[in-house]
Amino acid sequence: SPYRTVLRDNAVPTIFDLTSHLNNPHSRHRKRIKELSEDEIKSLKERKIDETSEQEQTNQETNNSTSAQNAVAEGGGEQDEEVLPLTLEEKENKDYLKSLFEILILMGKQNIPLDGHETDEIPEGIFMPDNFQALLECRINAGDEVLRKRFETTAVNMxxxxxxxxxxxxxxxESCIREETLREVRDSHFFSIVTDDxxxxAGEEHLPVLVRFVDDSHNLREEFIGFLPxxxxxxxxxxxxxxxxxEKWGLNMEYCRGQAxxxxxxxxxxxxxxxxxLLEKYPQAVYTLCSxxxxNTWLAKxxxxxxxxxxLGIIEEVCSFFHRSPQLLVELDSVISVLFQNSEEKGNELKEICxxxxxxxxxxxxxxxxxxxALVLCLDNINSDTTVRWDNFIAGQAFVLGSALVxxxxxxxxxxxKNILSFTRAFGKNLQxxxxxVFFAASSLTAVLHSLNEVMENIEVYHEFWFEEATNLATKLDIxxxxxxKFRRSQQANLEPEVTxxxxxxxxxxxxxxxxIIQELKDIFxxxxxxxxxxxxxVPSVMGQLKFNTSEEHHADMYKSDLPNPDTLSAELHCWRIKWKHRGKDIELPATIYEALHLPDIKFFPNVYALLKVLCILPVMKVENERYxxxxxxxxxxxRDTLTAHRSSNLALLNINFDIKHDxxxxxxxxxxxYTSKLDLQEEVLPTSNSEITENT
Known part of the structure; x- marks a missing residue:
């Protein structure tokens, strides 16, 4: 039909009453819309097409006229801005550089370190090229004419x-690969920053930095963008x-909505x-836990x-030790089986956990x-084994770890x-x-803090129980x-009463x-x-559990500046609740933000959509789709796979983001x-007699 209603992108849905006109006497005498015949519809369509064509022709003429005027006004400025064609020499130089970049990208994607053999591993008098040079030579031998022509007169040891x-x-x-991700982040506007351990x-401490954002396909993604010294x-x-x-990465922190x-x-x-x-400068960059x-792990650290x-360091080392080989885990399994032979179910559970x-x-x-x-007995068995099943390194490490555990x-x-963090265990589990x-966990924080404050007020009593448990465990292990x-030695020099x-x-x-822990919980939450x-x-499933009696607008005021139509938020939220409250019986309530963002009609709720996107990127929210x-x-x-000495912050980014397109x-x-100009490009990229030469010539 030629009569169509098209909703604007920022339209707000309204609950329409389709029966009220029946009771309105004035509405009965309204003019009916004339039903058009086939010929009339055809005539209307032809007229519309003619009008469109005329409009396009007019626009084209206007554009041509404007372009001509600009050309005259600039006085031939376009000729000055034209890119001059490359000379043969410049083209060869660019092809040469492109070959070098291709090799570096290959090394990054395949995690090939730049350096080859260590200097002290090379016999005296023998020249061994690094991996980059080796790949260059391989490419030349494979028929790369650009490289062959460039190096055919170069000395072998250069x-x-x-x-x-x-x-x-x-x-x-690194910069170009990172920019591909950052461009998507900027298009998304809002993001969160997360750092790992x-x-x-290569001997220097760095912070890995990741960024969270919602992409054009409404998927929450967490991408690695680099290391920070x-x-x-x-x-x-x-x-x-x-x-x-x-400044370096070009992200606007005004759009940062979370940090962890x-x-x-x-x-x-x-x-x-x-x-x-960061919070002082950007109050909306909420400091949160990371999903x-x-x-409990975060609090302990x-x-x-x-x-x-x-x-904590000892615990990590013990866990890593037993994951060195399947044989070590089998050894631990056998000890667990003996100790838990009267509780086989518990033993099997612990084996699986290990x-x-x-x-x-x-x-x-x-x-x-x-x-x-079980850990202590197993480490003792490995250390004292006389069948030479374990090498000296494993046996020595077992001795060190066993001594630390006892x-x-x-x-x-x-x-x-164990006892203190038991008060936060259920709370933390709900957060993940x-x-x-997660929603209901926010309401339970008060109860958690109340319990911990009670422990603090009665610390004498609680600590007595904890210490008794520790002494019983020590006695069981003959510790x-x-x-x-260190404390005993310092106490010997003092004349104060002995401390128990x-x-x-x-x-x-x-x-x-x-x-x-009390203070950290207050700070992080x-x-x-x-x-x-x-x-x-x-999120509709949460609405359902609350019987659709919710009041998000009271909590969403902190995000008002992020909304496209903040004035209509209240009305839109009402429509959102009604939509799900009166849904069909066969329609399930979306249980996650991910599901809500992928609803086909989510764009009809622009404020809800904006809020969900911001909530989604908070580091405390888990990434629903593991692909992202x-x-x-x-x-x-x-x-895990790269030796410390071979790690490179540049190559790491290429390796981790191997699937990102590059230009x-x-x-x-x-x-x-x-780094070069047209005049010195040849000198910069060509090896000469002044080029860097290896020591072992």
Missing amino acids: LFCSKTQQKQMLEIC VVDI YEADAEILAVKFHTTIT YIVSSGFSSKMKVVAMR SCAL SIPVVGVSVA RSQWTGRHDAFEILVDLLQ DFDFIVTVVVL GQTSD EIKLPG SESYYKEVLSVPTVEH SEQHLKALKCLSL ENGRKRLKAYL LDLMVDTYIKL
Whole structure:
């Protein structure tokens, strides 16, 4: 029909009453719309086509006239802006650079280190090219005429590409690949920043940085965008962190809606300073927990007690030790079978847990206490084995780890952590659960803090029970109950009354740990964070559990500036609730933000759509589709598979983002623009007698 109603993109749905006109006497005498015949419809269509053609012709004439006027006004300026054709020499140089970039990209994608053999591994008098040169030679031998022509007169022992040039080209590769992701982030507007644990890159500490955003297909993605050199001074780190993200990477932090930091014990306090400094500048960059890290693990790593840091390190080393080989896990299984022969179900459960990365679980400390006897006995068996099943390295490491596990300081620390973190275990588990679990977890924080405050008020009683549990476990493992040696030695020089083990651990462990966890929960779950979590009632399944009696507008005020039509928010939310309350019987309520964002009619609710996108990128929300969480997984794989000495921040980004498209011409043009000119391009890229030459000629 020629009479069509087209909704605008920003239209707000309205609940229409289709029967009210029947009771309105005035509406009965309205003129009816004339029904058109086939000929009339055809005539209307032809008239519309003619009008459109005339309009296009008019526009074309106008554009031509404007272009002609501009050309006259500029006085031939277009000729000056035309790109001059490349000379043969310039074309050859660009082809040469393109070949070099192709090799570097290949090395990055395949995780091939730049350096080949270590210097001390090469016999004297023998020249061994690095991997880059080796690939260059391979490409020449395979028939690359551009490279062959370039190097046919070059000495055998001369470097084809200097280390400086390699570094420059790698930086350009990294920048161009990163820019592809950042372009999508900018198009999405809103994003969150997440950092992972500090890593060693060729002897220097770096922070891996990831970004969360919703792409054009409404998918939440978490992508790796680079490493940031770590600074020991927290204030300097905060400044460099901000400068790198805004100036070097070009992200507008005004659009940052979340920040989260996953770091080990020694770095948490410094990253908290970074978070606070960013919050001062950008109040909407809410400081949250990260969905990939269990709350209890995060809290334990943040505790500023030396004994806790040491214990966490030992636990990680023990877990890594048994994952070295299947034989070690089989050995542990056999010990568990003996110890839990009267509780086979419990034993099988522990065996299954041991095959996973159990140190990151919510109940990691409960598991450790259950496993402790088995771990100690297994390590003792490996260390004292006389059948030569284990090499000296494995046996030696088993001895070291076994000795660490039977230290009373370790036992007390683990037991105290287990008991204190039991109050936050269910809360943390809900935060990593379904969307409805996260929503209701926000309401349970008050109860968690109340319980911890009660523990603090009665710490004498609670600590007495915890210490008794620790001493019983130590007795079971035949471990001597004593104070740490360092404290005993310092106490010998003092004339003060002797301190008991129980009172010592209460003051240095239990009290500071409880106090710290209470404060951390208050800091990480700020008023803004809780408001954001309350907005999860927008998700239809949560609405359903609340009987559609929700009031998101009271919590969404913090995001008003992010909405396309904030004035119509209340009316739109009403329509959103009615839509789901009066849905058909066969229609299921979307259970996640991901499902809600992919609804076919979501664009009819522009404010709801904007709110869901912002909530989705909060680091505390898990990535529903694992396909879009590749950044973190690939980062872990790169760090696991690459020796520390061979790691490169540039090559790492190429390896982790191997599936991102790259523009070789752009890389070449960028290199020429930054590091060469038309006059010295030939000198820069051609090896000469002054080129870098290896020492072993």
